[in-house]
Amino acid sequence: MSVRPRKQFAQHWLKSEKALNEIVKAAEISKNDRILEIGPGTGNLTRYLLPLAESVVAVEIDRDLCEKLAKSLGKTENFLLLQGDILTLDLETQLANFPQFQNPNKVVANIPYNITGPILEKLLGKIAKPATKPYDLIVLLVQKEVAERLYAKPSSKAFGALSVRVQYLADCELIYSVPAKDFYPAPKVDSAVVRLHPQIHYPAENPKFLDSLVKIGFAEKRKMLRNNLKSVVERDRLTQILEQLEINSQARAEDLSVRQWVELSNKLMQEGTRQNAEGRSEEGFYN
Ligand code: SAH
Numbered sequence: 001m002s003v004r005p006r007k008q009f010a011q012h013w014l015k016s017e018k019a020l021n022e023i024v025k026a027a028e029i030s031k032n033d034r035i036l037e038i039g040p041g042t043g044n045l046t047r048y049l050l051p052l053a054e055s056v057v058a059v060e061i062d063r064d065l066c067e068k069l070a071k072s073l074g075k076t077e078n079f080l081l082l083q084g085d086i087l088t089l090d091l092e093t094q095l096a097n098f099p100q101f102q103n104p105n106k107v108v109a110n111i112p113y114n115i116t117g118p119i120l121e122k123l124l125g126k127i128a129k130p131a132t133k134p135y136d137l138i139v140l141l142v143q144k145e146v147a148e149r150l151y152a153k154p155s156s157k158a159f160g161a162l163s164v165r166v167q168y169l170a171d172c173e174l175i176y177s178v179p180a181k182d183f184y185p186a187p188k189v190d191s192a193v194v195r196l197h198p199q200i201h202y203p204a205e206n207p208k209f210l211d212s213l214v215k216i217g218f219a220e221k222r223k224m225l226r227n228n229l230k231s232v233v234e235r236d237r238l239t240q241i242l243e244q245l246e247i248n249s250q251a252r253a254e255d256l257s258v259r260q261w262v263e264l265s266n267k268l269m270q271e272g273t274r275q276n277a278e279g280r281s282e283e284g285f286y287n
Pocket of ligand 1: 009010011012013014015038039040041042043044045059060061062065084085086087109110111112115
């Protein structure tokens with residue numbers, strides 16, 4: 001089957017058997033697993049998933065691809081194809097008449113890179129509003145640069161607001177690097193398979209406040225926190241608080257682990273500084 005990839009939908013077919021195997025292996029699929037796949041494309045990955053899982057529901061935006069895929073895989077009993085935009089489609093409603101596919105517990109996908117942030121938010125929720133029924137496991141092929149931010153450790157170059165936001169909600173690990181040449185057409189950048197295990201280890205007392213704090217803290221990444229957070233807490237007071245929390249008083253936003261962000265947020269909440277930072281939250285968490 002040859003289908004011309006469309007740029008508009010960020011279509012890059014994964015050709016490497018090795019990479020496909022690594023994705024499937026990382027997902028640790030058993031016969032009880034119900035998988036959600038985003039962007040099946042020509043079904044390269046889908047074909048690996050179907051024999052292993054109880055069921056696979058795949059959401060694909062491209063009508064022409066859906067037609068082709070329906071022809072080739074449509075008769076497979078444990079496969080359901082939904083045509084639509086993963087960001088707006090209401091999966092629960094769509095699956096109302098398909099009990100075998102309801103409540104998928106894992107996500108496995110080679111996603112369209114142009115909407116990585118919104119997809120992460122759709123799957124994990126956000127600090128202020130975590131997913132109510134989190135997935136057991138999420139295995140994604142993403143742009144390498146994004147992957148590096150997802151599993152970055154504090155004080156490393158890649159550690160940023162995205163790292164804190166995602167790592168608050170999930171454990172993230174690098175599984176396998178995929179060079180651009182493993183795709184057709186080759187994207188401009190290399191890719192990597194990451195595995196996310198949704199889990200909140202350190203719940204914040206006020207997640208909305210934490211969300212705002214992270215945003216303000218990272219607004220000017222290179223400045224020290226005590227300068228960046230001036231609008232939230234007085235400089236000298238913050239220095240004291242950081243010392244109490246055993247954080248270097250000259251720390252920058254990128255130096256704090258998720259646990260330290262939560263501790264700082266809780267401490268500031270107790271100090272009643274909340275009003276200062278709220279109202280700045282909402283939109284743009286996954287930028
Ligand atoms: N899984 C395939 C294709 C990956 S390319 C493979 O590995 O070869 C990304 C796929 O996501 C394309 O098929 C594209 O049409 C689809 N896609 C792009 N935007 C989408 C959206 N908003 N919702 C669902 N699918 C989308």
